[in-house]
Amino acid sequence: MAMATALLILLLATPAAVLAVDYTVGDTSGWTQGVDYTTWVSGKTFSVGDVLVFVYGGNHKVDEVNKSGYDSCSTSNPIQSFSDGNTRINLTTSGVKYFTCPTAGHCSSGMKLAVTVTGTPNTPSGTPPTTPSGTPPSGSNTPSTNTSPPPPPPSNNGAGNTNNLMFVTISVALGVMFAFMG
Structure with missing residues (x-):
């Protein structure tokens, strides 16, 4: 019985863990x-738990800066600096996050990024967030009626198919649980 309880807890915790999305900044570029x-x-839509993946060559870097640094393209006081060519930044708090390339002239020519991070994890692909009444929250881009098809799911840019991962996890957990119960 303890094993079944442990598997049930794992099963309930797994969906929250697989909802995070890796976003490759600039996609293939x-x-x-x-x-x-x-x-x-x-x-x-960027949410707490998502990851920004910056892929870049040796003449670029990534600096996380405050709004003033972003607006003025000043990297004299970065929050964080990265130069490894494959930087993964976990979005751990909500709010606006600002990034620039500190190489001279790059930020001023447009190599800067501002992302707004929401405090809730992303919902599964194709499922709009809802309020307790089942309607989309105010300000949502989702239509309030079901007269039009849902928008296409957002690209997960290599994050894997979370629905398949969730299905496999549930199937394994249920199989093990029934094996111990039966």
């Missing part, structure tokens, strides 16, 4: 000059 990061951000 990566973190480089010539990408419109304002357009790249539009239509995406």
Whole structure:
């Protein structure tokens, strides 16, 4: 019985863990000059638990800065600096996060990114967030009626198919639970 209880707890905890999304900044272009990061951000919902993945060459870096540093392209006092070429930044708190490339002239030519992070994990693909009444929250981009098809699911940019992972986890947990009970 203890094993079944432990598996049930694992089963209940797993969906929250698989909802995080890895976003490759700039998609296939990566973190480089010539990408419109304002357009790249539009239509995406960043949530606590998601990860920003910056992929870049040796002449670029990533600095996390405050709003003033972002607006002025000043990296004299960065919050964090990265130069490994494959930087993963876990979004652990809600609010607006600002990033720039500190290489001279890169930020001023558009190599900067601002993302707004919500305090709730992303919902599974294709499922709009809802209020307790079952309606989308105010300000949601989701239509309030079911007369139109749902929007396409957001790209997970290599995060894997969370629905398949959840299905496998549930199937294994149930199989083990029934094996011990039966």
